[in-house]
Amino acid sequence: MAKVQAVDKQCPVELGLNILSGKWKLKILWHLSKGTIRFNELQRLLGSITTKTLTEQLRELEEQGIEVLY
Structure with missing residues (x-):
């Protein structure tokens, strides 16, 4: 699972x-x-x-709003 931290004051x-x-x-x-x-x-x-594992990883990327642009 991905690590989840508060976005405020976090280094990009x-x-x-x-x-x-x-x-x-x-x-x-x-x-x-x-x-x-x-x-x-x-x-x-x-x-x-x-x-x-592949399904979980793809879902996490989708939930995090990661888009692949080509």
Whole structure:
């Protein structure tokens, strides 16, 4: 799960690190930055990630308002 901290008086870099923390989020965003990709293809590209973990990570990114623009 993502770390949640109050946004007031928090360093923007620290906020970004908290949002993108973990083993998978940066890898997920890197693959998504290349264009539209289906869930199963993303899972295959990531290798050893489980369906549950990928789903949770994508939901967290969505809840945090992270958008991939390409």
